[in-house]
Amino acid sequence: MIRKTVSGVTEALVDIKDNMTFMLGGFGLCGIPENAIAELVKSNVKGLTCISNNAGVDNFGLGLLLQKKQIKKMISSYVGENDEFERQMLSGELDVELIPQGTLAERCRAAQGGFPAIYTPAGYGTEVAEGKETREFDGKMYVLEHAFKADFAFVKAWKGDEAGNLIFKGTARNFNPCMCGAAKITVAEVEELVPAGTLNPDHVHVPGIFVQRIFQGKNYEKRIEQRTVRKKQ
Secondary structure (H helix, E strand, O other): OOOOEOOOHHHHOOOOOOOOEEEEOOEOOEOOOHHHHHHHHHHOOOOEEEEOOOOOEOOEOOHHHHHOOOEEEEEEOOOOOOHHHHHHHHHOOOEEEEOOHHHHHHHHHHHHHOOOEEEEOOOOOOHHHOOOOEEEEOOEEEEEEEOOOOOEEEEEEEEEEOOOOEEOOHHHOOOHHHHOOOOOEEEEEEEEEEOOOOOOHHHOOEOHHHOOEEEEOOOOOOOOOOOOOOOOO
16 A cells, blocks of 8 residues: 655645745645645745745735745745735845636646646736747737746645545635646645545545645644624624
8 A cells, every 4th residue: 555644744845945945835825735834934944935926925825925025036926914025025135926717727727737828818918928938829929938847846735544545625726737747746734634445436536646745734823814793783
């Protein structure tokens, strides 16, 4: 039986180094690898390139790495909700590559599937396409976008087994699945870790072949990014 479990987040990230490129799953604060991010902060690695839909908020998620100036480049599609991200980008302290959200997902999937690049119509005729190859298909113009190349992908799932099979819950099934297997090493943290053979194969969203290391996370805050309530009548 193939077992991909490690003792915890410290063992899972034992070989991270400065100047690496990381993929981090999640959308807003939903489905982010909280334990992996906390370990990155603790390790004090520097010069990181982070591929993520956004950068959390000022005091949570990737925002914690930004506060300590551990990230040199963000590749993402959204800046909002993080004042420090915006400040560093506008001041030139942080290199930022903003790309359409669908393109971000497809570049992840290309890396996952072993394709070197994809053609997409998104961004044609805008600054997104500047300096990139374009091509016409059936009368429509497309932009060539290269697959990502990352050292690690950090993802968070609801449940997983010892063989690395993963199940995501609700909207946490966002960028996590397409980042699995899209880097040299995929590390999955799960809320519940069960023995191999326990999960119903029909319920598995990502098969274990895309995961190299898995551990049971702890102390998930599951913050709400924005809370709006009615005033008391």
